[in-house]
Amino acid sequence: MTYDGVADGRPADGDGVARGDLLVAEGLVKAYGGVRALDGVGIRLRAGEVHALVGENGAGKSTLVRVLSGTLAPDEGSLRFAREARAGGIAVVSQELSLFPDLSVRENLFPHHPPRRFGLLDRGAMDRAARPVLAELGLDPAPGTLLGELPLAEQQLTEIARALLRRPSVLVLDEPTSALPAxxxxxxxxxxxxLTGRGIAILYVTHFLAEVMRVAHRVTVLRDGRVTLAGARREDVGVPDLVTAMLGGAPPRQVPRTPVAAGGPAAVELSGVCVPGRLADVSLAVRAGEVVGVAGLQGAGHAAALEVVCGRTDVSAGRVDVAGRGRPRSLRDAVRAGVAFVPSDRKRHGLMTDRTVWENATAVSRLALGRGGLLPSRAELAGSIQNVTARLRLRGGPYDVVNRLSGGNQQKVVFAKWLATDPRVVVLDDPTRGVDVGVRSEMHRIIGELAAGGAAVLVASTDPAELTEVCDRVLVFVRGRVVGEVGGTELTEHGLAVAIQAEGGP
Incomplete structure (x- = not known):
């Protein structure tokens, strides 16, 4: 493991920590069973610097933060503070706010051991302590204001203010911008x-690489619990370098699908579509027989595009045409136009888990489309889905209750429900989330068969590798706009990640 500047001759301060370093971690190991979440990880945080920590989900970032903050003991390795940093220690601001919206700003700033006078809360002392910290962050709320009345951005800054009131030497910001507007x-x-001007060392955990290039002085990348880029200076790396460190090399794409001939009819077409706060002048088209992906960082707008196609979100401007029937006004309207929608959360939005396979698989065709006659028998309905369940290789009989099936077979039931409608347009939101490799492969086979049968398929996934496996091309969204398209031999996980991150960030 290397680190730029470790062996630069800076004298130690007597604690084995080089001058300027506030925290030094070396050789950290943390294992859960046979899996090493951290495998020899080291990092150095310097006074007055923002040190970005990046990596894919599961790379070890959260485990490292817990070890650095003292909430988790490592199995091996060392963690040292400079002498002047020990008093302040580390303050962590997590991605999920730990504030109390029904309490005042003042009460949120002093949740533990607030100043007291004669046994009573000393609100004056609390306000005097908080005022300069809030001002430094550009906040000026009345101390008695309920926190929940503040905008999300000000709530986030309030949590940072609470951390700063502890006077930390090191501040950890874990995905601080994931839910913030630009x-x-x-x-x-x-x-x-x-804060860096005050000499605080900031560990900035993020998955927005464009943000890293704007704010960080140094960056460390984790992959599979190991450091693949250690303390590199921001000016020495670019987004492609960071993506390579996160994912490894960029292998060539496997043989791509043969896309439908150019000029085929558009089954889905959006032109100049706007959704306030979510989409701005979005245009896209998906032809019959084509699999098109939509991708972006959280909040980029690709999810909103799916909702528009499914009739779940209204538009303020632009033209929408789905299956030649204009803009769906509701999900029911979309279903009647031939749209199938497989949601990411199958248990909340895709299944009736306490009902049987046949009840779930016939729900849309029978209830929304009125197929199967007026009073079909259970046996007739169960028999009507045999071809679909066989096609999906579903392990479960028509009378099995869904909540007794495996997660992968539950997802197949969701697919069965929509395949039974013979859809013209298929919208998939994270279609293989939470399933094993075998089921994932089967789902991808079905997606290919749907396109080969003439359906237009629009798919979003939190896994870039999935998009490269099933799509003809992928549209990249940033801040509510389509900013690029990746297809052909360029459609690799590496190439897609670079395209998403090149202009990414909230």
Whole structure:
């Protein structure tokens, strides 16, 4: 493991920590069973620097943060603070806010051991302590304001203020911008400059690589619990370098699907579509027989595009045409136009888990489309789905209750429900989430068969590798706009990740 500047001759301060370093971790190992979440990880955080920590989900970022903050003991390795940093220690601001919206700003800032006078809360002392910290972050709420009345961005900054009131030497910000609009991100970046000017070391955990290039002084990348890029200076790396460190090399794409001939009819067409706060002038088309992916970082707008196609979200401007019937006004309207929608959360939105396979698999065709006659028997309905369940290789009989099936077979039931409608347009939102490799492969086979049968398939996935496996091309969304398209031999996991991240960020 290397680190730029470790062997630069800086004298140690007597604690084995080089001057300027506030925290030094070396050789950290943490195993869960036979899996090493951290495998010899090291990192150095310096005073007055923002050190970005990036990596895919499961790379070890959260485990490292827990070890650094003292909430998790490593199996091996060392963790040292500089002498001047010991008093302040580490403060962590997590991605999920740990605030109390029904309490005041003042009460949220001092949740533990607030100042007291004569046994009573000393609100004056609390406000005097909080005022300069809030001002430093550009906040000026009335102390008695209920926190839940503040915008999300100000709630996020309030949590940072609470951490700063502890006077930490090291501040960990874990995905601080994942739910913030662009203006709030700009504001936070200004706050980072203020804090580093005070000599605080900031560990900035994020998956927005464009953000890293704007705010970080150094960056460390984890992959599979190991450091693949250690403390690199921001000016020495680019987004493609970071993607390579996160994913490994960029293997060539396997033999791509043969796409439908150019000029085929558009089964889905959006032109200049706007959804306030979510989509801005989005245009796209999906032809019959084509599998088109939509991708982007969280909140980029690709999810909203799916909702428009399914009639779940209204538009403020632009033209929408789905299956030649204009814009669906509701999900029921979309279903009648020939749209199938497989949601990402099958248990909440895709299944009646306490009902049988046949009840789930016939629900849309029977109830929404009125197929099967007026009073079909259970046996007739169960028999009507045999071809579909056989096609999906479903392990379960028509009378089995869904909640007794495996997760993969439950997902197959969701697919069965929509295949039974003979859809013209298929919208898939994370279609293989939470299933094993075998089921994933079968789902991909079905997606290919749907396209080969003439359906237009629109798919989003949190797994870039999935998009490269099933799609003819992928549209990249950033801040509510389509900013690019990746297809052909360029459609690799590496190429797609670079395209998403090149202009990414909230």
């Amino acid at each position: 203006a709030a991100v700009d504001r936070l970046e200004g706050v980072l400059r203020t």
